[in-house]
Amino acid sequence: MxxxxxxxxxxxxxxxxxxxxxxxxxxxxxxxxxxxxxxxxxxxxxxxxxxxxxxxxxxRSKDELAIAVLEEMMHDLALQIEKATAGIKDPAQVYAFGVRTVLEAATTDIRWKQMLYRSEVIADALYRRMGPFAIRDLRLGVAAGRFALEDAELVWRLTAHAIVGVSLAITTDVVPVGARNEVVVRLLCMTGIGTDAAAELVAGAERVREGKGGR
The missing domain is CATH 1.10.10.60 (Homeodomain-like)
Structure with a gap:
């Protein structure tokens, strides 16, 4: 043939x-x-x-197309986080920066904000598209003695759903925009670290955002 x-x-x-x-x-x-x-x-x-x-x-519909757009954005955002944290050796700091960046994107980018009402679908997409990066960083954090958790996949799934839920609350003015960092602190506590350590990681994430580097 x-x-x-x-x-x-x-x-x-x-x-x-x-x-x-x-x-x-x-x-x-x-x-x-x-x-x-x-x-x-x-x-x-x-x-x-x-x-x-x-x-x-x-x-099949504009809604389905919008979800595809968002999934591509999630993957692109993961790559941007990789680039921004390339020089950071602490996997816990990388993970914290990623969570903070995703929360900001979800509450500021119009393409995210308009789809948050489909919270279950969007949370599942976030879990799948950014999971390979986030779960890797969680496991590296455990190996480095920075995190204390048994199931990285479960922690990321819970975090993904929490990010989408709180983002919807922020964009509908139920939770103030200024609470973003406090939200990230609480999300980081799911890794088994304490509030003080989580707050330190969030402060480091802010320094990375401002171009001042991280540890």
């Missing part, structure tokens, strides 16, 4: 991947400009340069 069918399948797969990526990029742009309610599937399709009906071959 010739290699033609696999080659054709490869071309189809590449085209599908490009279309999907283009739709996610376009949706991210339009939703940033107009908000989720103001964005339309037609405009997103036009921005992605695909047929109006093609978008439904990849996403």
């Amino acid at each position: 010739s290699g033609e069918p696999p080659e054709q399948e490869g071309r189809v797969a590449r085209r599908q991947r490009r279309n999907r990526e283009a739709l996610i990029r376009a949706a991210s742009e339009v939703m940033t400009e107009k908000g989720m309610d103001g964005a339309t599937m037609l405009e997103i399709a036009e921005r992605a340069d695909v047929g109006a009906g093609t978008v439904y071959n990849y996403f």
Whole structure:
């Protein structure tokens, strides 16, 4: 048999991947400009340069597309955290910076804020997309004697759901924006460290955000 069918399948797969990526990029742009309610599937399709009906071959609804946008943002944010903490040797400080960064993104970026009402779905996406990074840092923290926990996956799952829940509370003015650092302290306490140690890590995360480095 010739290699033609696999080659054709490869071309189809590449085209599908490009279309999907283009739709996610376009949706991210339009939703940033107009908000989720103001964005339309037609405009997103036009921005992605695909047929109006093609978008439904990849996403059943605008809500599903918005979740895909958010999942890509989560992965990109994880990579940004990796870059920002590349010179930090303390895995506990890396983890603290990551939690603080995610909480800020969830409460300031319009694409996150508009999806927080789908808390269960978003928390699951956060657990999956950023989990490989967060769970690794939790385990490294245990190995370094910084954290005291038995199940890193469980701690990250609880943290992911807590981040989404408290972010919704912040964006709906139930919890003040100024409480972000206190929230992160409480989230870090789930790693088995005390309040004082958690507060020190949050202070370090703030220094990293300000470009002053961490330990």
